[in-house]
Amino acid sequence: MHRLRTTVVRLRPIAAPQTAKSQSQARLAAVGGALRTFQPMRSYTASVSAEPFLNGTSSNYVEEMYYAWLENPRSVHKSWDIFFRNANAGAPPGAAYQSPPPLGGAALGLANAQAMVGVQPNVEKLVEDHLAVQSLVRAYQVRGHHIAKLDPLDISVVDFDEAPVMVGLKKVDLSGYKERLYDLTAEEFYGLDESDLDKVFRLPTTTFIGGSESTLPLREIIQRLEMAYCQSIGVEFMFINDLEQCQWIRQKFERPGIMQFTLEEKRTLLARMVRSTRFEEFLQRKWSSEKRFGLEGCESLIPALKTIIDKSSMNGVESIIMGMPHRGRLNVLANVIRKELDQIFCQFDSKLEAADEGSGDVKYHLGMWHRRINRVTDRNITLSLMANPSHLEAVDPVVQGKTKAEQFYCGDTEGNRVMSILLHGDAAFAGQGVVYETFHLSDLPSYTTHGTIHVVVNNQIGFTTDPRVARSSSYPTDVAKVVNAPIFHVNADDPEAVMYVCNVAAEWRATFHKDVVVDLVCYRRNGHNEMDEPMFTQPLMYKQIKKQKGVLQKYAEKLIAEGAVTRQEYEEEIAKYDKICEEAHARSKDEKILHIKHWLDSPWPGFFNMDGQPKSMTSPSTGLTEEELGHIGHIASSVPVEDFTIHGGLSRILKGRAAMVGQRVCDWALGEYMAFGSLLKEGTHIRLSGQDVERGTFSHRHHVLHDQNVDKRICIPMNHIAPNQAPYTVCNSSLSEYGVLGFELGFAMASPNALVLWEAQFGDFHNTAQCIIDQFICPGQAKWVRQNGIVLLLPHGMEGMGPEHSSARPERFLQMCNEDPDAYPVSEFAVRQLYDCNWIIVNCSTPANYFHVLRRQILQPFRKPLIVFTPKSLLRHPDAKSNFDDMLPGTHFQRLIPDSGPVCEKPDGVKRIVFCTGKVYYELTRERKNRGMDNTVAIARIEQLSPFPFDQVKVETDRYPNADLVWCQEEHKNQGYYDYVKPRLRTTVDRTRPVWYDQPPSLTPLCFVLKVFSLLSHVCMCECVFMYMCV
């Protein structure tokens, strides 16, 4: 009805000349700017029902006719021409229609005038027939993929019976109809029957099957729709809510003659199929009992990727970053990235010795980086395949982050030069939530990579599980619909169709800079790996697979039959590639040492020395001059643009900052400002990402100011520090941890010269990104032979918010440290320890120390992940402020902050030394004062938990020889730092003194709620710490 109303409104004349003008302009725009104008129509007041043929369904069609008539009155049937003229001239409803002149007149201008619908047409029937044809076209566009021949095995388990085709008001069983259409005996479709097959119909503007013709006989219409939508390609796109994009896709698949390939293209395709197929066969011959997760059954993946790369290179892309799972990985390395074959083959040699640290499972997990000339375009192209863990799809956001970083560093704001390709298995694509999280980053300004091409190796099985029980959607690709990505399903046994859709996918990305999916419907010839017996679980499928002729053989036979190649040429191509493999195999036997560094996906040129080691092993001072601190402090407390109205509350915050700068002190937010501002000034790009990071969850940061009077006008003062500073990116992320942390990790991989930080809204939320932490960040250097300087900011603290929102789970991070708790390191503590550790974990108690640790992260000569447990209450705690003196040149990060109070005067008299970390320090000092123990209890803050500052702890334990050693934390005994710290304290004192602690274990971070907790826990904790003291 809505459409009917709009149509009628459009037909209605406009009273005021002004309105008439704007209407006609809108119409002109709608018809593509054609110059024809028309008279405003007279008022059209009578009921719509007065036009007998106008109803809810037909209005769509009438509208089509009307647009066409506006463009060219001769393009529509004479009866319509008269109708619109009459309506335009003001004919009353019901009177605008006149019977058309007999067909065949010159004015009709149609080739097959005899065949035109009705000589004295019954207009109702005429409209209905045209509508039926329009519905038919639409049905093919919407549902054609259901009946396309997508499954090479023809045993597709996708059940569409549950989803009958709905066209207009009628239910049409398209699959049954298809058979009828095949025989060209259309019986009933909105009243169309066999006798209509030779009638000529005007094609709606939403189809391109006519090519240069605007009318076609129904028979031809059906045939062309069958060709476009029901062969080896199934196009799923009608859910896209952008007309231009839909039209673009329609013309790519509907235009007659699109699937034409030159001889050269066919021969290249065959050669690529030969490589893909013979590579797997070679591996199978040589290492028949080795797992390789072969590509058999989806050999066309290789030409598919190469087509995408060729086309993208043609469109100006210079760098492609890829992520993929196990299936066909070796083949992709060999035939797409072009890793030397001998380097791959030698991986199968069990005697190969590793020259350096790294994954034991090189060939399935490590990636690589390669720049080469693209033979088709003769242009340079860099290809990198990212290393990835077994965890399927985990690499997706990492690839996106790295791609974004590369785009950022080369100023590629639209993704014209750098792009990503993600490969997926069908089961993983449907099952893993990170796929969805990654899709949702695809169109966000600070996360978009301007279109990713997804290629799904849809072998219709995941390990031993088939799709009937592996997903609830019809296709494994349905997840892509959330971002309106078109999905091109294609039968992988038709290499030419595969090549076609890959070309279209690459063009789509280059045109719209949006994601697109190529679904290669294929099969898996062997088990999950080559040792696996698939007949246990999929007997019928595998009986069919055994009968299935290989795709190379099929395609070669087709080309030989066509005369595109001779059998001899084909056999020569095979022999040539087999020889290449044999020679590489011979060479591979000489490889005795495995250099895992050859499998790096992200080299950092210039950062290391020639041996891949840090250029120095010293960490410079991280302090700043008084002027620098003052200048950055001034920026942090002002609005550096004119006429910008900020919120009154924010004005007060900025005034407070200015006052602090005047007094030469910093709170937490200002300390962070100083660190960021100075690094930016020194040329280091900073990217801070996470949920609500721009303001800060606790409303303390305010890095983005919002004009209170102008919508969307913002100011980022951090970008106004100095004229040649590096850019600052601060971005609120989507509500995702797994996806966004993976993304930032990837961003940090691209360059060592950026400080990339991810902040969890509350520390406990990091656990939904656990896979990125466990698989990538924690084992980083050891597993992936690659450093990464990502920073995790994890708000942590038992502050009465209940068991949620309290703990960033320090125990988990600490448990995953590679340091030996029982070995006291020998020398070169500060830097060597940092270099050897897998990650750095800190809990700073002062803004100055937070400032230093952020700066050290960049100024140190290597990169390590940094985990910072950040405070909540300390953000505004009056005592948690730092003096500028602690940030001046010569100052640095303090791994341990010793007690500087009265205890220093008479250390022998100290009865107890309490070691702690983070905010609990402030509670302890207050309680010590209350109890009058300032002379007898020393409190030392361990700011850097890992690597553990054994040397500095030892200084403290030696300083107070008569003191008990107590570890204090607010977390329960089975949580927090206790299990980590205790053995290290004992190692430090060589087990000569006991280490006390008393807090019961607990299941959750805390068992009390809200204020009750803080009160109780505080009292309880202090009792523990100060009890048994003989004062």
Ligand SMILES: Cc1ncc(C[n+]2csc(CCOP(=O)(O)OP(=O)(O)O)c2C)c(N)n1
């Ligand atoms: C997150 C995760 N869960 C489980 C597995 C174990 N696993 C390895 S391969 C596989 C099946 C994958 O199926 P699919 O995605 O269709 O890829 P295919 O092997 O069929 O190419 C499973 C479940 C894994 N590697 N990662």
Ligand SMILES: [Mg+2]
């Ligand atoms: Mg699969």
